[in-house]
Amino acid sequence: MDHQHSSGTLYIVATPVGNLEDITFRAVKILKQVDLIAAEDTRHSRKLLSHYGIQTKLISCHEHNELSKTPGIIIQLKNGLDVALISDAGTPSISDPGYKLVTAVAKEEISVIPIPGCSAAIAGLSVSGLPTDSFLFLGFLPKKQQKKKQALEAVKNQTPTLIFYESPRRIKPLINSMLNLLGDRKACLAREITKLHEEYIRGNLSDILKTLEEKESIKGECSLFVQGQLEEKTINEKELKEIILAKLSTTDLGTSGLAKQISKEFNLSKKQVYDMILKISS
Missing domain, CATH: 3.40.1010.10 (Tetrapyrrole methylase, N-terminal domain)
Known part of the structure; x- marks a missing residue:
């Protein structure tokens, strides 16, 4: 030079x-x-x-x-x-x-x-099918459960598309944590980007988790893209209570099943809905 x-x-x-x-x-x-x-x-x-x-x-x-x-x-x-x-x-x-x-x-x-x-983050985002005009790159979250929970709580109200990196061994626990804390949001899991076994799984977080559960093994570094909080889906405690009461009168689903259904439909934290159902039932 x-x-x-x-x-x-x-x-x-x-x-x-x-x-x-x-x-x-x-x-x-x-x-x-x-x-x-x-x-x-x-x-x-x-x-x-x-x-x-x-x-x-x-x-x-x-x-x-x-x-x-x-x-x-x-x-x-x-x-x-x-x-x-x-x-x-x-x-x-x-x-x-x-x-x-x-x-x-x-x-x-x-x-x-x-x-x-x-850059895996940009390559995956471009084909995720999620909004690309604004995004928040978070990389690898802390491995310890409590710190991971705090990190997810800190971004649950962010509206940009969220980008995470995770190992194949920890990707399922991460998605489970997201379902509980963020709700069943639209997402895309990119695996083995540009490699022989390249794969993109799109759908709600619960759909992606189901697909992963059906695999014998998961290989390759994972990039996970999760839709940000949708402002129009935000509902207050009174509205959530009314939704749960209406659902309880028309469904035979148990507490967990109902919480999953409502969290997916209204893009809410499953834990938030679950806790409200228990509160109403008691």
Whole structure:
């Protein structure tokens, strides 16, 4: 690269989320020309680099060593070397390592340039069938149940489309939590985006959960897109009580079944409806 300036440049380079062909010409050019590539997993990234004949030196930079690696990378940049940061898939620092490095480098007034490309959040959102004019990216929620509950409670009244990342092992518990706290909203689950077993499951959260329950196993990282709170569906406690009383007189469903039906119909929290039914029944 051109080293006429006193400091080099840190390039934040987006890489494919699955299909190796989903990389820009510019990204390949940058990765070939920089002096150093900082990769989340060097073994994983070598497959991509080998595919495109990129022989640039690799070092690791992941969530466990990002802070300790940052000073060394800054020294390289100050010495006039150009560095590219890549993650295992998609855009670095978006639910991936990179944020701390970018912050530290920018603080030193060293140039940081994005090389845009793949992002699972944007790719999945574009085909979700949910509103795309406004969205809220939440990434991975906390693993502990209480903190996860607090995070969902904090966004349940948000109207933009909500975007979550989750592992295949925890996706069903996450959807169950959403059904209880957010209601049975429209959603889309994107799995294995751009890969061989790419799949998009659209419908209400309960429909998606049912589809997942029927699978022998769930593989691949998941991106979940959930409709935001619909303002026109908001009803007060008195209206909810009237709806429940009317339903109780015309249905044989048990408390849980009725709560599920009403939460789906009116886009309400199942727990909120369930608690009201118990209150009325007592």
